[in-house]
Each structure stands twice: as structure tokens, then as C-alpha cells.
Amino acid sequence: MSVTRRPRPRASLTALALCTAVTMAGLAAPVQASASAFAAAPAATRQLRDASGVTPIADQAELDAALAANPRVVVMFHATWCGACKQIAPKYAQFAAAYGTIKFLSVDVDDAEDVALKYDISSMPTFVTIRDGKQMDRFSGANPDRLEEKLKALA
Structure with a gap:
């Protein structure tokens, strides 16, 4: 898609x-x-x-700083016009409160195109899990069960 x-x-x-x-x-x-x-x-x-536990990222420099400061990170790539992104955003915030050992970031692909290009984002929402600066996993779609499965693996 x-x-x-x-x-x-x-x-x-x-x-x-x-x-x-x-x-x-x-x-x-x-x-x-x-x-x-x-x-x-x-x-x-x-x-x-x-x-609320979710930090918005405006550009690659902000993402690099967040990755350097946090060993476990999940990034949600989204857009303001994306219906599925709006659907899962409240659940993403709930997960941020529940998983204190993981840093939750959000990237608006229209505002931070450099980050979206680096991670080759082609559909939204896309979730990327990162441990110690290395991408561990990624998936697309507003599936809270799958997201929680990835968070448990990252924690």
C-alpha cells in the first residue's frame, strides 16, 4: 500500500x-x-x-539524541491525516504509561521527512522497535495486540 x-x-x-x-x-x-x-x-x-509518555520527534537529530539516551525505543511513524494512526494513538499512549523501561517516540512523516526516508516508511502507522541503537523489528498497521507483542519482546 x-x-x-x-x-x-x-x-x-x-x-x-x-x-x-x-x-x-x-x-x-x-x-x-x-x-x-x-x-x-x-x-x-x-x-x-x-x-504523556510519548515524545514527538521533529528531525533526525532529535531521533539520534533519543536513541543515544535510551537503550530501548519504539517509534510510531504516523500522519495527521491517517485514520488508522488516529485509531491506535490512544493505545500507544497507554502502552507508554505501562512500559516504563521503553522510550516511546512518534514521528509525523510529513514533518520529519528525513527520518521517514531513512527508515523507508511507505505505509502508516509503522512501528519500529530499536534496542541499543539497532533496529530489532518493524510492522505496519493499527494492531494493538501485535504492538504489545513487540513491546514485550523489547522489554
Whole structure:
């Protein structure tokens, strides 16, 4: 199954990130959008997601740093427009809370194309397990049972 990447305007992505950050923080009040609020949104979203146990990766340098700091890592490659990715994301966050010895990362293939190309991602979601910097396993599809099986093998 091949994946078609759709170009998206960056302003709408930033607005989405801001709305996501506000919603995740439990602040459902209307937000007055400003240029400074849009600029701060990605960092705020990253902090909130990291607090939930899943760390978003923006580029290869961030991934390299995460791999160097953590011996056991699972990476979920996803896209904001991917329905199956949205379906498994809550379960992925639950696994992040349950498996404390494993670092959970997420890579948006549209935002971090360099990472997606390095790992030859052609369908989403794709999960890659890494131990001591070496890829152990990978699979595609929103299958929580299979993901848990791979996590148990990695732990």
C-alpha cells in the first residue's frame, strides 16, 4: 500500500497544534490566535505529549539524541491525516504509561521527512522497535495486540 503525501499549509498545522495543546491541557476556552501564540504552539504541544509518555520527534537529530539516551525505543511513524494512526494513538499512549523501561517516540512523516526516508516508511502507522541503537523489528498497521507483542519482546 503506497502513501500519498498531501501538502498542507504550515499556518493550519500550527493552529492545529495550538488547539491540540489547549485541548490536552483541559483548557477548552476560546483562544485568541496571535503570531506569538502560533510560534509557541509546537513547543507547548511537544511538552504536553512528552508528559504523556510519548515524545514527538521533529528531525533526525532529535531521533539520534533519543536513541543515544535510551537503550530501548519504539517509534510510531504516523500522519495527521491517517485514520488508522488516529485509531491506535490512544493505545500507544497507554502502552507508554505501562512500559516504563521503553522510550516511546512518534514521528509525523510529513514533518520529519528525513527520518521517514531513512527508515523507508511507505505505509502508516509503522512501528519500529530499536534496542541499543539497532533496529530489532518493524510492522505496519493499527494492531494493538501485535504492538504489545513487540513491546514485550523489547522489554
